[in-house]
Amino acid sequence: MQVQAEAAQHGPSSIRGTLVALKGVGRTFRSGKAEVRALDDLELEVAPGEALGVVGVSGCGKSTLLELIGGLQEPDAGTVAIGGETAAAARRGACSYMPQRDMLLPWRDALDNAGLALEAQGLGRREARRRAEPLFERFGLEEFKRARPGTLSGGMRQRVAFMRTLLPGRPLLALDEPFAALDAITRSSMQQWLADALVSEPRTVVLVTHDVEEALFLCDRVVVMSSRPGHVVASFTVPLERPRDRTAAVTDPRLASLREQALEALR
Amino acid sequence: MRRVALVASLLALFALAWAWVASLDSVDDLLVASPDETWKALNDDWSLLIDNAWTTLHEVLLGLATSIALGVVFALAMHLSRTLREAAYPLLVASQAVPIVVLAPIFVLAFDYGIGPKIAIVTLICFFPITVNVLDGLRSVDPGQLTLMRAFGASRIRTLRSVELPAALPSFFSGLRIAATVSVIGAVFGEWAGADEGLGRLVLLGNDQLQTPRVYAGIVLLTLMAVALFALASLAERLICPWTREERTA
DSSP: OOOOHHHHHHOHHHHHOOSEEEEEEEEEEEETTEEEEEEEEEEEEEOTTOEEEEEOOTTSSHHHHHHHHTTSSOOSEEEEEETTBOOHHHHHHHEEEEOSSOOOOTTSOHHHHHTHHHHHTTOOHHHHHHHHHHHHHHTTOGGGTTOOGGGSOHHHHHHHHHHHHHTTOOSEEEEESTTTTSOHHHHHHHHHHHHHHHHHSOOEEEEEESOHHHHHHHOSEEEEEOSSSBOEEEEEEOOSOSSOOHHHHHHOHHHHHHHHHHHHHHO | OHHHHHHHHHHHHHHHHHHHHHHOTTSOTTTOOOHHHHHHHHHHTHHHHHHHHHHHHHHHHHHHHHHHHHHHHHHHHHHHOHHHHHHHHHHHHHHHHSOHHHHHHHHHHHHOSSSHHHHHHHHHHHHHHHHHHHHHHHHTSOHHHHHHHHHHTOOHHHHIIIIIHHHHHHHHHHHHHHHHHHHHHHHHHHHHTSOSSSHHHHHHHHHHTTOHHHHHHHHHHHHHHHHHHHHHHHHHHHHHOGGGGOOOOO
16 A cells, blocks of 8 residues: 555646546526526546546536536537547547446346447447456456346446446546445445456546545545536545555545545535 | 146136036026037047137237237337327227227128138237337336447447347237237137138037037137137247346345
């Protein structure tokens, strides 16, 4: 466990440039006459290789933010760019999205589920399976390659969903509360698993969560979003190198102080 | 096994009640056949019955096959086009409101005495549960799943093939099970409206000629045919959709 003192002062984004840039982003939903301003004047940058945590209370527009980044929605105001590209199709091609629920297809075995994103891009089933196979070995699921989701535990299903997200090889992972549906013990072990997985498969990550601890444990930087209309109210750089040891992370006084500050900003 | 025993005892109870009613003095032997008379007719007229059963089965299977093709195509078209769905749904329901008993003779008049009108009537009855169930199945897919496919960059056809069609399979089999049970009724109506052969015609003829045991034997075979078709559809679903019976441990 090494502490990177420098990161606390500079933050990764100032060192390595920008992969994701949101400038003055606003998004309003209309249903009938009612208007809901989900996001307002949101500014956010993510550096290549950075893991950014976005925390906020329910309904602050976190999921909308991810769908904007992932090219599933367009902003009403401002611009969203990945690698300088603002077109929605280009953003979809650069970003791999993982929803809160695993969304595994019950009739496909684990290998075919992991390969679904590849098949969606036009790859044949056989080739998709071939490419998915090594990940199962790496992530300790070899025995469950042919198991259908109905027979897998929640944690295993989430791991298969994560492999599905990884396989298209896109530079950015957009994770929408990936562990929120799991029980506390599974969630904690899955957080450790994801921390390790991101070491063997390094990507830029935007992790949306309502769990401050989870964000501080997994991310290089954590931003806090206000409730509606959502915008960034605080940003914290986590002064520990990844992957982190959970015990060290929990007992580190700097993290404890960040947790307090983040919770304060959430109020 | 326990289920089989229950069904068997219920069936035995029914046969006993039937035998008792048939043995009553106030019941005319010419009009009601007893179980053993029916059994005797099944044995004595076996070749006649089975020849006619084949004809009826032929009509039923061709009608079912046409219904599946038509039902799936209709459901797909209505799934893909909202306009078509809104326009065609009332017509679909109306097609089931037309009394088949009245329609059957018109079909026979219009399309001749052969197998054609029988297939048409079976199809008219059977395509409806298939269309409605497949359409429901296609539309039952979680919107989040469709968003995910869009995020992966999947085309409309790809999403249809990989997600919506497999998701609709269990519903398709639900529709097929209903269709299988009513298909035999359709064939009988068709034969009653005019036919040279078939179990339905045999039953009608036997009724006119007061060959009551033979009528009962025909009814038994028709019932068995419907039950067998239902069982076949259920078996196909178990083999093709094994995931529907998997317990969720998550």
